[in-house]
Amino acid sequence: xxxxxxxxxxxxxxxxxxxxxxxxxxxxxxxxxxxxxxxxxxxxxxxxxxxxxxxxxxxxxxxxxxxxxxxxxxxxxxxxxxxxxxxxxxxxxxxxxxxxxxxxxxxxxxxxxxxxxxxxxxxxxxxxxxxxxxxxxxxxxxxxxxxxxxxxxxxxxxxxxxxxxxxxxxxxxxxxxxxxxxxxxxxxxxxxxxxxxxxxxxxxxxxxxxxxxxxxxxxxxxxxxxxxxxxxxxxxxxxxxxxxxxxxxxxxxxxxxxxxxxxxxxxxxxxxxxxxxxxxxxxxxxxxxxxxxxxxxxxxxxxxxxxxxxxxxxxxxxxxxxxxxxxxxxxxxxxxxxxxx
Numbered sequence: 001x002x003x004x005x006x007x008x009x010x011x012x013x014x015x016x017x018x019x020x021x022x023x024x025x026x027x028x029x030x031x032x033x034x035x036x037x038x039x040x041x042x043x044x045x046x047x048x049x050x051x052x053x054x055x056x057x058x059x060x061x062x063x064x065x066x067x068x069x070x071x072x073x074x075x076x077x078x079x080x081x082x083x084x085x086x087x088x089x090x091x092x093x094x095x096x097x098x099x100x101x102x103x104x105x106x107x108x109x110x111x112x113x114x115x116x117x118x119x120x121x122x123x124x125x126x127x128x129x130x131x132x133x134x135x136x137x138x139x140x141x142x143x144x145x146x147x148x149x150x151x152x153x154x155x156x157x158x159x160x161x162x163x164x165x166x167x168x169x170x171x172x173x174x175x176x177x178x179x180x181x182x183x184x185x186x187x188x189x190x191x192x193x194x195x196x197x198x199x200x201x202x203x204x205x206x207x208x209x210x211x212x213x214x215x216x217x218x219x220x221x222x223x224x225x226x227x228x229x230x231x232x233x234x235x236x237x238x239x240x241x242x243x244x245x246x247x248x249x250x251x252x253x254x255x256x257x258x259x260x261x262x263x264x265x266x267x268x269x270x271x272x273x274x275x276x277x278x279x280x281x282x283x284x285x286x287x288x289x290x291x292x293x294x295x296x297x298x299x300x301x302x303x304x305x306x307x308x309x310x311x312x313x314x315x316x317x318x319x320x321x322x323x324x325x326x327x328x329x330x331x332x333x334x335x336x337x338x339x340x341x
Contacts, residue, residue, distance in 0.1 A: 005306060006299035009071040010288070012312065013064055018277055020060035022174070022270060023323075027054040029175020031097055031123025032168060033194055034116065041336055042187050043116060047101070049182040052330040054101070056323055058094065063319075068288075070308055074146055075288040075298035081148040082141045083155055086132040093126030127171045131164025132156070138163065138280065139216050143292035159216050166205030170273065172198040177253065177266035182334050188260075195257050195265050203250055206276065210243075213283065219291055220283040239282060246275030 027050040037043045069076045080087065097119050104115035136155030143149060176198050179191035214221040221227075225235030249271030256264030286294040299305065 005302050005309065006071075006296050008309065009067065009299070009305055010286075010295040012316075013067045013071065014281065016060045016064040016067060018274075020057070020064055021277065022273055023053070023057035023060060025171045025273065026050075026174040026178040026266075027057055028097075028123045028127050029171040029173065029198075030178065031119050031175070032127060032172045033175050033179070033191075034120035034123070036190075036194065038186070038190065040112075042190070045183060045187055045334055045336055046179060047104070047119075049179060049334045051101075053326055055098070056326060059319060059323075071300055071305060072288055072295060072298040073300055075293060075295075078141060078143055078146070078148045078289040078293065078298075079137075082150060083133045083136055085152070086129045086136070086155060090126050090129035090133065093122045093124075093129060095122075097122030097126065124168060127168045128164045131167035132160050134167060134280075135160030135163030137290060138213060138220075138283065140290045141292070143289060146293065146297075159212055162205070162212060163209055166202065166209050169198050169201040169205055170269075170276075173202045173253070174266070174269045174273070177256075177269040180257075180260075181262050181266050184333050184335065188262075192257055192260060195253065199250065199253050199257070199269075202272065206246065206272070210279070217283075217291070223283060242275055242278045242282065245278070246272050249273075249275060 030046050030050050034043060034046065037046060068079075100115045100119035100122055104112055104119060132155055135157070139157065139159055141148060141150055142154065173195060176191050176194035180188055180195060183191060214224065214226050223235075224239060225232035249268045252268030252271060253265050254268075255261075256268055284290045286296070288295045288298050
């Protein structure tokens, strides 16, 4: 039986993007929360919680973007012109926070506040730009003859701004939950308060984006069973597990925060993101350039896909093993005495 190589690669890229969102999401969230910390010492601890893993987390972005270019070149050639500016802003934010991360620890008394501000700004910029790309992706791109046929700023709409703001809040929730897991004492209490605020905002934005999506694109609304005549329960009920997963995640966050738990808020935040990701996939699959080109139309030839799959089969387990090993080695709480060098 011949393997369905385009489908396999679509799955690999989807998993890579999901892992990036979850893993880099919490360390972006820590940066987003930087301006709200009480002291320099708290900011040092916050940064120490992500110091061993933040650069490895971004590996999944490289795998997702590189995989899209190699496995689905037609989709890449459509999407990049459609989102040039927000992608450049995202990369600028990631570069800025990477530079600020290193220089902040080595900066002197005058320089450290500047690099602290740059780390927070780079984190917010990267998260907001990712939200603009996501919002533009959901609302769709104009395609003619397998080429982008829209305008330079088609991605800049009230809907994409709503999605971007919601993603920033969602990352802040992941960051706050991560800090509840990794810190103690007063900082743990601060993270608990941040989790409450960001959790409420995430829930509101998630509701707003979900309802707005039904208005922005009729095809998505139809897939979820919403027609001009009302809600088609026969279509909606099989998909109801997706929003229920999100509600369960929010409930886990709420209960975990109320009990000052160390792990459960993060588990709940992950469930919220899994629900949102599954909902998005249900809305636009099988399109990779919504809503004009599907993954089979955009795929590279099978011989290229099979060759790349051999290399991926070797490299991907190594990346997963290394990632798991790093998180295992640096498990446990981070205290002010645990310095980053």
